[in-house]
Amino acid sequence: MAQKVQVDARVPALSVALHRADRPLWQLHVGADSDSQFRIGSVTKTFTAVLVMQARDDGLLDLDDPLGRHLDVPAHGELTVRRLLSHTSGIQREPYGDVWDTLQAPDTERLIAELVRAERVLPPARRYHYSNLGLSLLGHAVGRLRGGTWAEVVEDRILRPLGLSGTTVERTERAVTGYLVEAYSDHARPEPWTDTGAIAPAGQLWSTAADMARWAAFLSDPAALDPAGAVLAPASLDEMRWPLTTTDETLWTAGFGLALILVPQGERVMHVGHDGAMPGFLAGVYGRRGGDGTPAAMGCAVLGSSGTAVEVLDLPHKLLAAAVEEDPADIARWTPGEPAPEAYRSVLGRWWSEGFEHVFSWRDGALQARSALDQPGRPPAIFQAEEADILRTASGREAGELLRLTRDAQGTVVRMHWATYRFTRDQQTFEGT
Template sequence: MTTSQEELLPATRRALLHRLAVAQAEGRAPSMVAAVVRDGRAVWHGARTSVDGQVPDEDVQYRIGSITKTFTAVLVLRLRDAGLLHLGDRLEKHLPGTGAGEATVAELLAHTSGLAAESPGPWWERSPGSLRPELADVLGDQPFLHPAGRRFHYSNPGYTLLGALVERLRGAPWEEVLRREVLEPLGLDRTAAQPSAPHAGGWAVHPWADVMLPEPAEDLGRMAPAGQLWSTTKDLARFAVFLARGDDRVLSAQTVREMRAPAAPAEAADVAGGVAYGLGLQIQHRDGRLLVGHSGSLPGFLANLTLSVADDVAAVVLANCTSGPLPATVGADLVRIVADAEPRIPEPWRPLPEVDPAVLELAGQWYWGTYAFVLRLTTGGGVSLEPLSGKGRGARFRALEDGTWIGLEGYYAGELLRPVRRADGSVSHLDLGSFVFTRQPYDETAEVPGGVDPEGWRGIG
């Protein structure tokens, strides 16, 4: 991936810089850096600082806090894809004796395990990890606040457990596994558990005076998988590309798509904002866009990675202050600026290279009862079935070797779509998870459950 400032129009670059400058000034951040990714490449980097002559570049490290959780989730999904665990497995199966073993791997990833948000004892983000050398010290005597699987409740100890799970199944420290399996393959050579020059120092800015106080940079120890990492805009831009497209050296495109799908409901307070959580990723509808990514904070640092897959645009925002600017808002605005000013140019339409006549025969209008649908052929041998009105259940389907298709999304995810043929080979109807779709509403020649009244359609006289 290369950085090419010229790929964005001058007006777009100025709008991005203006948004960053306003955020740094109004948020009173000692420094703030950002990057924008489009079409798989970093196309803009910006920085603002309160120190003249010391403008940070794309290689300056900032602490990224809970964006670390997304990296940990990637490691766990690698274990799943390698067949070493199932997401439905209870933690006790692989990591016995924690006292939180009833939670499943999927619940830990999606923050639905019921575990507490924080670790007991001193404020863990501002105290040495040596105070919590064992998992029991992280979890405390009563780790669960809610029944497992019943509600979303963000949990730092939950991701501590996932890091310990990685260590148990890989037989190596979390940091070593992360470097070997994710950072090195993706070329993230400035992402690490400990900072190396050049890196920003963390600051607290007084809420009522323009003065600052240095924040401690503690090693989180056991809780490192929940928030330890340092990174740069350059590295996180690369990571954003991975989260959009996958990389078979780390995770396939199908698995990162699974990460981006909602796995936990929104909390009641967030319903209006359309907030949800996937497998290690935050999900939000904003400005008419579906945004995925993660925010992070530790004393002295704020961070955000925001991605719009539909626009193929991502933004990274980093600041070295405890509070003030809102990186998630800035990140969403940077994505919007680029996507609105320079909308994605679609690929040229091209006809399919070949088509199976038996599949082409299925294209066109179908009826589920009296609801009208249309079946279209898609690339790669798939099909889509969508309501003609634009309202109702629709989905894309992937072709299977036996001539059927499996649903990829929504109500029909995982459900089987198959054509049912008569003895003469003609198509009687489509069966979709037991629902019958016919060429005419309640076609009397098809096998409609309950039958069709032999007197047919009629008016009221």
Template sequence: MTTTQEALLPGTRRALLHRIAVAQAEGRAPSLVAAVVRDGQTVWHGARTSVDGHGPDESVQYRIGSITKTFTAVLVMRLRDEGLLDLADPLEKHLPGTGVGEATIAELLAHTAGLAAESPAPWWERTPGSLRPELSDVLGEQPLLHPVGRRHHYSNPGYTVLGALVEELRGAPWEEVLRNEVLEPLGLHRTSGQPVTPHAGGWAVHPWADAMLPEPLEDLGRMAPAGQLWSTTGDLARFAVFLARGDDRVLSAESVREMRTPAAPAEAADVLDGVTYGLGMQIQRQGGRLLVGHSGSLPGFLANLTISVEDDVAAVVLANCTSGLLLGAVGADLVRIVAEAEPRIPEPWRPLREVDPAVLDLVGQWYWGTHAFGLRATADGLLSLAPLAGGGRRARFRANGDGTWTGLEGYYAGELLRPVRRADGSLSHLDLGSFVFTRQPYDPEAAVPGGVDPEGWRGIG
């Protein structure tokens, strides 16, 4: 991936620089580095102050903390796609004896397994991983704080367990599997478990004085799958493109879309912010824009990866300070600046390559009771159902090859759309998950459940 600074207008580039400059100055970060991706390419890179005396570029490593969890989730999804596990499997089926075996793989990915947020003392982020050599040391005597599957409760030990699952099914260390199956195929050559020069040092900034203190850089050991990785804006920009589009060498577009789909209820405190969690990815609606990605922090470092799939814009922001910056807000602002200043140019409309008479027979206006809908055949081979006025259920449908169609999203996700024909082959109605759609409101010629009054429509007389 090449950086093409000219791809953005000068005014947009200045707005991006201003945003990170304000963040670095007000947040008092020793250094801050950011990148913006659009249309699959890095189109802007910016940095403030220095690392070891020079301005950090897209190859300088920072610790990325919990963004590591998204990488671990990708490995688990690969195991699922290969048929080595099902997301509904209880952990005990593949990794027995943990004490949390009733939790499913999906629940662990979505932080709904009921596990504690942290490992038992001492504070794991500031102490050597050698203090927790076994899973039992990470999980402790009381690993479950909540009923399994009942609520979203963010858990670092939960992703340690998922890393152990990867090692069990692959027969190799987590980091080795990650390098072979994700980092190398995607070209993330500057992402690693240990820092590789050039890299930033981690600092704590005194809350009441402009003074700094170096933070310890601990190897997390068993807990590495929850937060060990170091990376760069260049590598995370490539990773953002993968999370938005997929890459068949690693995960299909359909599987990364599944990761970006809400899989956990929002915590009560997050409901107003529209924050929820998918399978290894944080999801938030902000300013009418759906943002996905992940944040990360470890002593001395903050990190954020934010993606707007609809705008095809992503932002990476990294800083080497323990606190003081809300990088999620910075990342969201960088995405917004580009998306609003230079809106995405839509793909040109193109007609269908082939016209199927049977599909043309389906399209047009339909009624669910008295609600009017339009069914349209699109150039990507799908059917699109949407209300003709006001709000209502909408979905796209994929052909099954036998005349039926399966819903891809919303209320009708997974539901079957079946054209029902009369004895002479003419189209009578559509059956959508048992709902009957007719060409006219309550068409008496169609098999409407409950029948249609034979006197038909009338006024009040």
């Protein structure tokens, strides 16, 4: 499949890697080797977003803070961190001037000074509008919060801890050349190398396919690659993956979280990651979540040295699906578990609310609930005890809401209220008892 794309799309150099926790790293390289570096373009934004979430988790900022609270800007300082991350701020796509015509990127001082000439092309929160400018500003804000530059912080807080030794801010001797392959001949013309200057947090990084497959696996399943949460807590990456907008309201084929592209695959499978494009390069970096047969820490990267070979962007999705179909994860055998705690045994079984049946069970050390109408594969609601007979919904349906238990004189749970809705052992009208 990958070799066919190299031929059909006429890619001078193609580097592909697939990472999964239960198998050795799979790689294929044509016109390159495992150490070859490619520009990954806007995949860089996912690194900047993780830096922002680290700063949030460390109490240095809030996602609803205005940008101006953390970066001294002459304009647009009221735009929030969350809106900039999700490309819903309405700020124009690029810095002021014809950057991609002149290939002369501004330095940080000029980028900020010229914000007074940058447009708000849409009202905030109106709709998705991609912005390199917005992510660049966040990168500089994080650098200043940490007392350094964006380049220093991304090296110190992501690349080194995750062992991404093949990923660099600057081009190295291992970098391949990017090309424009002519449409009506097989001639490949080299594209100029460009330094993105102050736009670096939106698209500067160089990397290898192996590093990017590992990064994709981290974005989809951080607990498997970073169990201690040294880079970012799994809950924070869950937050990044939550869809905040759709990229196209007429098709609904992709969504956007906090700087992460979300591509649904059907059957409760989601591919999460980002595409990248720079002169002479295309990159697709995605991890896979959900679905039968998906192993832990599954990520795929396809890096190509042609700026027009759009097949490169589709290939990660095809390879992830094919890997699961042809070589699904081993099925772990079932083993008996511990009994439910005495306090919750009378909760287990069937309950009714609003005329619909729900099933409460004890699995994996937690109280869980499902609607009898849930489609196969839908995650259950999972509860965590806060105090006697009061539990909080930790995940799944009604996440964040309380579950309150009411007992009879013998201590048996006879009624429950979940998100204030009454649950009883038989069907009752709203008039109830």
